[in-house]
Amino acid sequence: MEGIVSVFPSVTLKPQTTRSWDFMGFGEHVDRVPTVESDVIIGFIDSGIWPESESFSDKGFGPPPKKWKGVCNGGANFTCNRYDNIVALYYRKIIGARYYPKPDSAEVNSTRDTAGHGTHTASTAAGNQVNHVSLFDGLAEGNARGAVPLSRIAVYKACWAAGCASHQILSAFDDAISDGADIISISLGYNSPLEYSQDVIAIGAFHAMQHGILTSNSAGNLGYTTFSVVSNAPWMISVAATTTDRKFIDKVILGDNTTLMGNVTINGFDLKGKMFPLITGYQAFNLTRCPIKTNRNSTATITKSVTVRDPSNAPTVISFSSRGPNSITPDILKPDISAPGVEIFAAWSPVSSPSQFPDETRIVKYNIVSGTSMACPHVSGAAAYVKSFHPDWSPSAIKSALMTTASPMPATRNPDREFAYGAGHLNPLKAVQPGLVYEAFEDDYIKMLCSIGYTSDMIKLMVGNTSTTSCPPNYKGTVWDLNYPSMAMVLKEAQGKEATFTRTVTNVGLPNSTYKATITFPSQLTITVNPDVLFFKSLNEKQSFVVKVCARPSSQNVVSTSVVWSDGIHNVRSPIVAYYANITNPNNSKN
Incomplete structure (x- = not known):
């Protein structure tokens, strides 16, 4: 049939901050280009949005950017616009809304968010600053804001109670592209990695890249398992989740006065009205000392949660964040970068309970949620921030800037190394001035x-x-x-290997600059860079170099280092990772 490129089965995908931006050194008063930032449009493919949230207020906004070609087709009881009768103009923060045919007839045809997920992600990236907000009168109290509060939001509701159908996601990509989005944020993913031509997010992101749009995608919540990252395409940026220096501490006092401190989970599932004893781990192996065995009236007390700062182990990649290597293209490092995704405080839908249990009746305007879904919009917002300073940069240039300026993370806290955190931890301010970029x-x-x-x-x-x-x-x-900002090579078990990486960098820093390469490599690797000095006479000038990596047999599964190009002002860092094929890939039977 004319106009149809391919046909494949539609499957269902799943959705996977008052402190997080400050934690990354991205404070309320960072430099901005307001007139340009207000023209940046982020398209969110998610569960919709709650437009009445203060985080999306139209106050102070003008008409949509002239480049905008989309519509506000929000459906039942949904309005994008504030109309000013005096000047006869619409004022918009949310400039576009679309929804796609829902699989469940019980749901209302509307872009309105009844789950909370889409509202949370949109406000994390692009929400207005809202002062003095908290959860339950004090928890996480502060000023909620996104990375680019002056930017515009376009919403594409592809997720419903039954999940997110792949054909709806692809339609959302097509609309976001034709509407004029600058960045696409999609905090969704499959249950396992898919080959690119069967992955609608990879396909949609490729189409976006063709039109100059960068797609930010969550790496997945499949946990501490190798090859579990589900966002593998090199033309989009894949985001892992980390902790911040803020924690919400609970105290549980058991019947024998034993006190448990920390992030305590009593149960992570619906108990359906049943009651169970609270016991600590060691008591499960020593029932003779368990007080409930001898005391029929044992009770437990849970005290009110408190907010504390603990920078000692932050940031650390959280256990649920999916790990590499890349099961589709092993010699491309994934994830690309990490960002805050644990206990993120952002706007919420008041018709979705904070715990998301169906029987809960509490209503909140802001909520604390964890997931790579929460990490993804941090990178989406940072990409939009970079775009506001460099409107003409390509998607790969923006991605390169985010990756090469990322803060290094210690392997001592992250034993999976780059397969956990990619190039490092997001640093939005440095990404505006990367010095050099890798473009593809x-x-x-x-x-x-x-x-x-x-x-x-x-x-x-x-x-x-x-x-x-x-x-x-x-x-x-x-x-x-x-021409990727990172370098990876897979080795056969107990054998060495040599890899040659050809790279080209573009000068976006200063004219008449000289960059020198520095590298400290472990004993298992021999690395040469040729040339190891690059001279740039002008801006946008390109220079090429070759990195040769010789890896020797090692008892370690993963060996990594980085090459850093520096002109004394900018440090352009690219990770180099060698790993051995004896790492188990559970997806081999699926791909």
């Missing part, structure tokens, strides 16, 4: 697909048209030729 475009990604065995027909599935796009004749390139 559609042709580069097509060559990468050719290098992993994609046929012309498979590539057409990604490109999204019926053109004659195909692999170059007799193409001999490798994945290592993709």
